[in-house]
Amino acid sequence: MKAEIHKPFAARLVHQLLTGVGAAAIVLTCALTSPAHALDDKMTPIATPAQPNAIELGTGPLPGATAKEAWHSQYGSVFARNVTVATLTPFLPDPAKATGAAVIVAPGGGFMTLSMENEGWQVAQALADHGVAAFVLKYRLNPTPEDMGAFEHSMAEMFSGAARPRPPAQQDPATALAPQINDARAAFALVRSRAAEWHIDPDRVGMVGFSAGAMLTLSTALYGQDAKPAFIGDIYGPLMPVTVPADAPPLFVALASDDPFFANAGYGLIDNWRAAKRPVEFHLFEQGGHGFGMYKKETTSTGWFDEFVLWLGMHGYLKPKA
Template sequence: MLFAKALRRTGMALLPLALALSAAPVAAQDDAMTAIAIPDQPAAIPLGTGTLPGAAAAESWHMQYGSRFARNVVQATLTPFLPDPAKATGAAVIVAPGGGFRTLSMDNEGWDVARALADRGVAAFVLKYRLNQTPEALEVFANWRPEPRPAPATPAEALAALQPQLEDSRAAFALVRSRAAEWGVDPDKIGMIGFSAGARLTMATQEGVAEARPAFLGNIYGPMNAQAVAADAPPLFIALAVDDPLFPNTGFGLVESWRDAGRPVEFHYYEQGGHGFGMYPKTTTSTGWFEAFAAWLRMHGFIANAG
């Protein structure tokens, strides 16, 4: 079963915005969206993939759940978070935040993840990929529901639906490899980790961008449906909570696909955590996913030299 069938089973393309953005990691009073100025991002590198076709609304940002979110991203960037040279292991990760392809959770699923990876000696690169357009006014967006769209009928259609984002992912891998010596990166140790929609992009990159060649994959509360697995597919790490509202009854086809293909896969299924737990401090054991991911990278030799 390929990516198109995954879309049909999860219904992710048809989810209401409230679910697509659901995280509910902190107090209810933080749920409201508050407009903020676009933060300075002096280290962000334009990826040169162009302006999102047909874009009318300009990029904007807001606070929610105590975290910063980007919206209406029309030009992609990549922001490096490099480790102390004394800790550097040569491993690198492209980090893809989630948000239903309508927002990007830049703190919780982007910059905070990248800082934690850099502290482990892993060069991290936060991908601010282009997003589907949403209403420009935040007060309209807060209650907006997109028009339902039919799920792609074929794997090719499923990948085509993510064409701008896959172009951004392709450019991100190309940029890191082109500057690998400068950044202290081993070109054969560049992986990708994604959260929710970012996990969907991560798996689509593995499936549809041959030149990316990720050395490992991290799927954090992303779609769990089966997909075709190549004989040389990279190791896959998966983390999901039992009480995730987006993927409650979709099975474990993704885990089984990797296992049945004889490829390395590790799956953490947390009793509690909901959707969007990311780097938020919580009392649930899902908070331990990052330590588990770091241990998994060490087991596979990617951060064997970390300090």
């Protein structure tokens, strides 16, 4: 599958995420600004968790990648990096409460890691508990040093600003984002191909993403060709202006006003969705930082998931289709 991306929009995505210290800052501080400070911020290598239900998506290994997939714990969660083979892990609801709706969940991590627990498995299980089938997308990532110490050093160097990536004009945004968009398209194709087996309505499959995963979710909705999510959730992703198609899906957005990356660049995405007369709901929480995910905090940002579920119910996704 070849993704075609609107280059001005993709360039802004790549610029926000892959230039300056943006990517490293997201990797190093997304959880620092969110869970209790008591959580251990040390990156500790762990064995690759058992993922018996993970299904390879068939988009192939990431071209040119040499490091093996590796996992580590940090901030009371687990993270994957150097993902070269995309997978999709189903979390299916009890058949007695299944609604027929489904959500593909895209964790974040600056396209260099994936917060598989806080922004993946826990989100998917919570959705399944509400009768919505959920599928965690482990999409392919930009390569990082294989050695954990070298990885930490490279991230610290980027965070300090010592490393200077190529200017955005020299980056090909279509190339930078195409593997992840292809993974998302393959995920939608897989879910729809097995819809009968999984008791899913193929017309009621949406997507929710976090940070980089939110960028992927929006890109999939706008430029993912055959993916066509029924609805999308953008959780602490950038809100730059976009051109909204006439058939754009309902959009749910959650962001904290103290988010260090995306809270101070305006809300063009919201304005554009409204101007196009497409459904949009926007929650701007007073506090929460970046990367709050499913962490329990003493801020109202913890309630984003409950609001998302209410929003799904308002659009009819918490009951079987009549």
